Amino acid sequence: MLELFWLITGIALGGACAWLISKYKFKSESKSNDIALKVFEERIRDLAHELESAKTELKRERDKVITLSNRLSGSEAEYKHLESKLLEQKDDINKLHEKFIYQFKQLAQDILEEKSKKFTEQNKSNLEILLKPLGEKLVNFEKSIIESNKDSIERNSALREQIRSLKDLNLQITKEAENLTKALKGDTRTQGAWGEFILESILEKSGLVKNREYTAQNTFIHDDGKRYQPDVVINLPDNKNLVIDSKVSLVSYENYVNSNDEKEMRESIAAFQQSIRKHIKELSSKNYQSLYGLESLDFVIMFIPIEPAFGFAIQNDRNLFNDAYDKNIVIVSPTTLIATLRTIANIWKNEYQNQNALEIAKQSGALYDKFVGFTNDLIEVGNKLNSSQESYEKAMRKLTSGPGNLIKKVENIKALGANTSKSQDKNLIKRAKLDN
Numbered sequence: 001m002l003e004l005f006w007l008i009t010g011i012a013l014g015g016a017c018a019w020l021i022s023k024y025k026f027k028s029e030s031k032s033n034d035i036a037l038k039v040f041e042e043r044i045r046d047l048a049h050e051l052e053s054a055k056t057e058l059k060r061e062r063d064k065v066i067t068l069s070n071r072l073s074g075s076e077a078e079y080k081h082l083e084s085k086l087l088e089q090k091d092d093i094n095k096l097h098e099k100f101i102y103q104f105k106q107l108a109q110d111i112l113e114e115k116s117k118k119f120t121e122q123n124k125s126n127l128e129i130l131l132k133p134l135g136e137k138l139v140n141f142e143k144s145i146i147e148s149n150k151d152s153i154e155r156n157s158a159l160r161e162q163i164r165s166l167k168d169l170n171l172q173i174t175k176e177a178e179n180l181t182k183a184l185k186g187d188t189r190t191q192g193a194w195g196e197f198i199l200e201s202i203l204e205k206s207g208l209v210k211n212r213e214y215t216a217q218n219t220f221i222h223d224d225g226k227r228y229q230p231d232v233v234i235n236l237p238d239n240k241n242l243v244i245d246s247k248v249s250l251v252s253y254e255n256y257v258n259s260n261d262e263k264e265m266r267e268s269i270a271a272f273q274q275s276i277r278k279h280i281k282e283l284s285s286k287n288y289q290s291l292y293g294l295e296s297l298d299f300v301i302m303f304i305p306i307e308p309a310f311g312f313a314i315q316n317d318r319n320l321f322n323d324a325y326d327k328n329i330v331i332v333s334p335t336t337l338i339a340t341l342r343t344i345a346n347i348w349k350n351e352y353q354n355q356n357a358l359e360i361a362k363q364s365g366a367l368y369d370k371f372v373g374f375t376n377d378l379i380e381v382g383n384k385l386n387s388s389q390e391s392y393e394k395a396m397r398k399l400t401s402g403p404g405n406l407i408k409k410v411e412n413i414k415a416l417g418a419n420t421s422k423s424q425d426k427n428l429i430k431r432a433k434l435d436n
Contacts, residue, residue: 194305195246195303195305196231196246198246198305198334199231199232199244199246199303199305199337200216202334202337202338202341203232203341205338206338206341206342206344206345207341207342207345207346208234208341208344208345208348212235213234213235213344213345213348214232214233214234214235215232215233215235216231216232216233217229217230217231218230218233220288220291220294221291222286222287222290222291223290228286228288228291230243230244230245230288231244231245231246231303232244232246233294234341234344236297236344236347237347237348237351239295240295240296240297241294241295241296241297242296242297242301242344243288243294243296243300243301244300244301244303244337245283245300245301245302245303246303246305250306250309251271252268252269252271252272252275253268253272253306253309253312255268255271256268256269256272256312269316272309272312272313272316273313273316273317273320276304276313276317276320277320277323279302280302280323280324280327280329280331281327283300283302283329284300284327284328284329288300289328298328299325299328299329299330300328300329300330301329301330301332301337301340302324302329302330302331302332303332303333303337304331304332304333305334306333307333307334307335310331310332310333311333313331314331356416359416360413360416363409363412363413363416370405370406370409396431410424411424411429
């Protein structure tokens with residue numbers, strides 16, 4: 001019984017403890033739920049407030065969009081209106097411009113007809129006498145310019161034909177050189193004279209004129225007092241000169257050509273190259289650029305008169321040409337020399353033509369100035385009919401009086417070589433001379 005009592009008592013105490021613990025836990029959870037509920041309700045109120053603010057802002061932005069849309073519609077309508085108005089104004093301006101042009105033409109025509117009626121037969125006759133010779137001279141002057149341009153084109157065409165013929169000419173020169181090689185191989189002095197002969201023959205075929213575009217064997221004095229005699233001096237425009245030296249040594253080259261022994265051939269090649277380089281050094285040391293009375297270019301042309309020898313030298317010594325150029329020496333063969341001289345000849349032709357063209361242009365400028373004054377006098381004749389005779393005399397004085405009168409100008413153009421088929425009135429020429 002006692003054990004049962006304690007058992008029941010223990011159960012009762014355990015149940016009481018469990019009830020107390022459960023009650024405490026329920027109160028704690030209820031309190032936590034109340035706090036969470038309050039926080040949730042507060043958050044709902046905040047979100048509701050933010051929603052109202054967003055709705056208000058959205059309405060404000062929609063109002064702005066509606067306002068801007070209305071403004072844009074108004075601007076587009078105004079733009080279309082202004083564009084239409086601008087097109088109308090342009091159309092009005094074009095019509096007004098056409099109207100002004102028409103009125104101006106009518107006015108000019110009326111003035112021209114009125115002035116034409118006022119001219120007397122005597123004035124017309126005087127003007128015809130005055131203008132006819134000048135018109136003929138202007139036509140002749142135009143023909144001379146056309147002929148000058150035509151001559152220039154023909155000269156350029158002729159130059160192209162000459163260049164095409166260079167190949168045949170060089171083959172001929174080379175053949176002549178080879179035919180003479182055996183006869184000249186043993187005498188150095190004869191070789192030098194023969195080289196100068198070949199050079200002279202090329203100069204004759206180049207189109208250059210001796211003692212005008214080039215000179216031969218002239219003596220010049222160096223700064224140190226020594227005298228030098230270049231083989232040929234080519235004259236260039238602007239008072240410049242180009243020196244050509246013709247020297248040839250064929251002994252080593254001839255030995256190489258006729259030898260069948262490899263050792264002897266190698267020795268001949270070396271001797272030939274050494275001979276050429278020695279002459280380059282000697283030619284550079286002469287310093288032709290410092291000769292008194294000679295405005296030489298910075299380089300001198302060294303002429304090898306045999307084409308195969310030139311090719312042989314360049315082929316066996318790749319640096320020969322560049323080394324010579326560094327010493328202001330340019331090595332040339334008959335082929336390259338004739339092309340160079342033909343080019344110089346063409347330069348001189350253009351130079352002579354340009355000199356004549358400059359003189360014609362100078363005379364033409366003065367003629368134009370005189371003609372402007374002459375036309376101004378004609379306008380004065382039209383505006384002052386009562387003093388037409390006086391104006392006529394004034395115009396005639398411009399034709400015949402003074403050192404630069406029109407008659408003298410056009411006669412000078414004729415003297416320069418202008419193509420003419422008629423002659424100026426002798427009385428006008430005589431009057432121009434008497435007035436001067």
